[in-house]
Amino acid sequence: MVDTGMPAMRRLGGAVGSLWEPISEERLALYLRLALAIAILTVGFEKSLEMPGDIGTERYHLVAATLTMLAAVPLVLLERTTRLGIVLFTAGLAVYVAVKWAGYHNHGWLTAWTIPVAALFGMRWWDSDLYRWYLRMTLGIAMLAACAQKLLAGTYIDGSYITYLSLHGSSTERLFGFLCCADAANGSCGWHRFLGTFIVVWQAAVGILLIAGLRSIAFLAIEVAFLLGAGLYADEMNFQVLNIALLCIGFGYGMRPWLCAICLALLLVDTYSISAMVDHVL
Amino acid sequence: MSSEPMQAGQWSAPRWLKLVIFALLALHTVWVAVHLRLVSEGAINPWKLGGYGMYTVPHPFPRLHVFAINRETRTWSELSVGTFSSYRFDLASDLHTFNCRMAGASALSAFLDDNPHLRRMPLTLALSRETMTEEPIGARRQIYATTEIAWSDAETFTYRSEVCGSTSEGRVTYAAPG
Numbered sequence: 001m002v003d004t005g006m007p008a009m010r011r012l013g014g015a016v017g018s019l020w021e022p023i024s025e026e027r028l029a030l031y032l033r034l035a036l037a038i039a040i041l042t043v044g045f046e047k048s049l050e051m052p053g054d055i056g057t058e059r060y061h062l063v064a065a066t067l068t069m070l071a072a073v074p075l076v077l078l079e080r081t082t083r084l085g086i087v088l089f090t091a092g093l094a095v096y097v098a099v100k101w102a103g104y105h106n107h108g109w110l111t112a113w114t115i116p117v118a119a120l121f122g123m124r125w126w127d128s129d130l131y132r133w134y135l136r137m138t139l140g141i142a143m144l145a146a147c148a149q150k151l152l153a154g155t156y157i158d159g160s161y162i163t164y165l166s167l168h169g170s171s172t173e174r175l176f177g178f179l180c181c182a183d184a185a186n187g188s189c190g191w192h193r194f195l196g197t198f199i200v201v202w203q204a205a206v207g208i209l210l211i212a213g214l215r216s217i218a219f220l221a222i223e224v225a226f227l228l229g230a231g232l233y234a235d236e237m238n239f240q241v242l243n244i245a246l247l248c249i250g251f252g253y254g255m256r257p258w259l260c261a262i263c264l265a266l267l268l269v270d271t272y273s274i275s276a277m278v279d280h281v282l
Numbered sequence: 283m284s285s286e287p288m289q290a291g292q293w294s295a296p297r298w299l300k301l302v303i304f305a306l307l308a309l310h311t312v313w314v315a316v317h318l319r320l321v322s323e324g325a326i327n328p329w330k331l332g333g334y335g336m337y338t339v340p341h342p343f344p345r346l347h348v349f350a351i352n353r354e355t356r357t358w359s360e361l362s363v364g365t366f367s368s369y370r371f372d373l374a375s376d377l378h379t380f381n382c383r384m385a386g387a388s389a390l391s392a393f394l395d396d397n398p399h400l401r402r403m404p405l406t407l408a409l410s411r412e413t414m415t416e417e418p419i420g421a422r423r424q425i426y427a428t429t430e431i432a433w434s435d436a437e438t439f440t441y442r443s444e445v446c447g448s449t450s451e452g453r454v455t456y457a458a459p460g
Contacts, residue, residue: 057369102376106333113310120299130295134303138310145314145334152322153338155414161338163419168340185418234337 029079031254032126036118037076038255038263039245040089042238043111044069045267047096065095083123090116106142107239113138114246126249133213135250139243140210147203156200159193166192170275171282172235202226210250220251224259228266235274237266330379340421342411344378346371347425349406358406367396371407378409382446385409385429387454390441395459405431409445 023031047066054062069092075085097104097112104112114135121128155161163184166177180189206223224244231240241263248255255263269277295303314334320326321335327342328335346368348361370392372378375385385407394401409427414420427445434440434453442451 100377102330102379104331104333105329106336109332113306117303117306120302121295128295130300130303134307137307141307141310141314142334145317145332146336148314148318149321149328149335149338152318153328153335155338160414160416160419164340164414164421168420185420187417187419 028252028254029124029126030077031256032249032252033077033079033082034260035245035248035255036082036086036115036126037073038260039111039115039242039249040069040076040085041073042242042245042267043089043093043107044073045271046107046238049271059099061095062099065092068092068095079124083119083125086115086119086125090119107242110138110142110239110242110246132250132252135246136210136213136215139246139250140207143203143207143210147200147207150196150200150203156196157193159189159191159196162192162196163189170235170273171278172233172275175233215251217251217253220247220253223247228262231266232274237270237274241266325381327379327381330377339414340412342378342413344372344409344411345423347408347410348400349408350400350403366400368393370396378411381411381426382448384443384445384448384450385427385441386443386450387441387452390429390431390439391454391456394456398458401456401458402433402436404433407431 044066047062047069051063051066054060054066069089072085072089072092075081075088077085093108093112093116096108100108117134118125118131121131125131150156153161155164162176163180165173166180167174167185176192176195179191179195184192206226209219224247227240227243227247231237244259244263245255248259313332317326317332317334320331321328327344328338329341346366348366349358350361351357352359371385371389374389374392375383390407393407407429408425410423410425412421412423415422427443429441429443431439431441437457438453438455440451440453442449
């Protein structure tokens, strides 16, 4: 009876340890291509939800662009066709950028900065240290930009945006409402100020560490966990999956099957929205 | 734990590619600075054009309001949502990403293309957006731009737009599609 917990602990330790185990070059290459395929899938998936509307408004060029993006996913995964997949995706993205550039937000523009560039790195783009470095730098710049915007708005340092979400946000965004009483509307409470400040400091630290060149797997794991948490809170998993996929390439870790399964599940959940599911259950 | 989990790169980048990569990073950094400046001036929706300012303020969700003269009461009244379409107007106005952009001739023509039942009628179009309030913490919808349309004859209208304290006027010869 005394030892019943030990095998389970050993299995858990083994599972955690396996995350760091070296894998063959061939397998790593596959996982890196898988990460890019997932990154492309996040865009194609998001656009595919708009397809009925695009068909209804006779914007067939957007429908064609979406189908092109989706067709790029399996092509990127295969070694022989991976570059063709990136070029196809870029063509689809170019249509969207031309038509909707002003309406594009974080997801679309981050994609435009990161994925088409891979085609410049030859048939074996995943072998390029420079591409990985470029991804880490781009994500670092985006993190620092988001941090600067939060400082500029001032709504995180004073906690008012967390309070706003707690009072008026969707079900998941009200997660931290319990920390403060209803009177928080007349001036954000200490806990919301703490949370807002923590988020700003976290983004600044991650941005600086990415640009400084930290490539520890532990850092990647913590950031992936934070992104998943942020995605659950903001009920926007699609963008977080894109970030995770790009980080996995940038860190040379690739999209391991277990992480791929989580990301695919989250993409599916995103179609219905976590808030809608929570509301349905409650 | 390894601080170098990846295999060393097998492929050495040529000099031109390194220059391209540095140029892209420089361009991205410059755009971030420009975006920050535009947001600080209130010129753009912080959620758009890169979205670095997402989740710093509530999404503005710009919305078009249309006012017309009620034929029965002879007074101005707002048309209810669903009695007009703002689809092409929104697209022609770049989804109202730029807060101080006037509704120009192309956007107004696009609105009339979508709404044949509102042609040759005096109209007032107004744009509203959600803005964050401090006391109490919340959001309030406010009108920030208006455009008045008056018809000179069956095919010509004049307009006067006001946004961000500036006014612009124009005259448009309107040709209905198809």
